[in-house]
Amino acid sequence: MHIVRFVSPLTDAPAVGVDDGERVVELSGVTTVAELLRLPVEGLRERLAGADGPELPSGSVRRLAPVDGLMEVWAAGVTYRRSREARVLESERAADVYELVYDAERPELFFKSVAWKVSGDGGRIAVRSDSEIDVPEPELGLVLNAAGEIAGYTVVDDVSSRTIEGVNPLYLPQAKIYLGACAVGPAIRPAWEVSDPYALDISLSIARAGETVWDGKASTSQLNRRLDDLAGYLFRADLFPDGAVLATGTCLVPDLPFTLQDGDAVTIGIGEIGILTTTVVKGLEPM
Template sequence: MRTEAGVVPFDGVDGIAGLLALRAGELRALVTETAGREPAGDVRLLAPVDGRMEVWAAGVTYRRSREARMEESSERSVYEKVYDAARPELFFKAVPWRVVTDGEPVTVRADSPLNVPEPELGLVVNRHAEIVGYTVVDDVSSRSIEGENPLYLPQAKVYAGSCAMAPGIRPVWEVADPLALEITMTVRRGTETAFAGAVSTSALHRGLDDLVRYLFLGQSYPDGAVLATGTGIVPEMDFTLRPGDVVEIAISEVGRLVTPVE
């Protein structure tokens, strides 16, 4: 557990996956019990995913996302239909060892001329399908590959350096209303601001519990999962990430993520 004084280890818990084996009430009791202990000293903070955890993401959960997907795609009706459908779009994003964190580089594909960061609220879900915390996720994506054909979605979304996550988890009981959080993103290019945008999670078209319910339909996550909830910040079609850019994402009450681009 990270505190103002440093990092405090949890007794009897080995890694994030061990925490997500606990029920929400058990996890809260453990965090409360550990507060105030002496820190363990200097450590390097990693992305809060390990073991058999998986990172998944939801798509087209904001109106702006629907508009952007329709603008870029050769199959516009696919995104229009999924926005209002009962079943959300969910896709696999990364395994733990592929996730980068604050200060580490995200990447753009060499075979894609149009690439964007996608700032998203991440739901940290335990093995019992309970939301126990929140984090910051950057779902870096190739707009040109996805736009060419929706069946290319895995190639547009899943590649080395395409998933970044803040090094902290904000416990769910410390956030009064997850649907009233401000998400901001700034892309810096040298001394200039190449792009800046903001959105509130109040614009989410899907309920958080409903997204988790669909994630757990048909399969289990024995070490828990992180589910990114989609983006409401999408640049216009004339913007693309470039090597050397720096992406800064912040979510109020949750955390901050800063990554260079390679």
């Protein structure tokens, strides 16, 4: 079962429901995912079990990114050996920064996006026109409620400019926070339905003009951090009244000089969680 945010065909406005794979049952009286993330996990479970609104065939709804209200998207970095290796290679003079953070007690966490800028499944991601090497970063997303509990999981694409971050790690916000740099979806899998979040397959496939130009597979078993520890650091000195999504770092990075190009189709799959598909645009036109 997944929590979905979609366009209600009855009102043409965003709605929230429960998708069992065959039908979506709307949660009456709930219009945002943020409202659900104000509940503790047990309260969320009861609310989802009591879904009794209008029903629609699962394939018929237009899904929206499952982030809204004051929800924020954050991301962890260098949580997998592969990410550490790739960053050490691309950054040369600042390589130590990445070596050190991989083993440090405190993880690297950075702000990624406000809710309204996030792209959803079937949407567009962007690469910057002032960057030459750009990649998608497929990441398991923790969906955290207002109390910091892991309420569910989703798929996040932490789209990144390797050119800009490679020049100087202090440019990280410009490499990672811009219009079209964040995709989340297609939905949220409730935490209690995922038996082992440390054993999920992650795949990335990039297609250009119908041909696969890069694909790879990895697993969350390679994660060098504990999920609740990452969530704990995010909530240490901050408040998220509408909850947050925390991307847990990438384990798949194409070798240099691979770069995304305009029109590429990017597909990220995470076992038990979902498949997120987006199309790349080059440049920063409003989405």
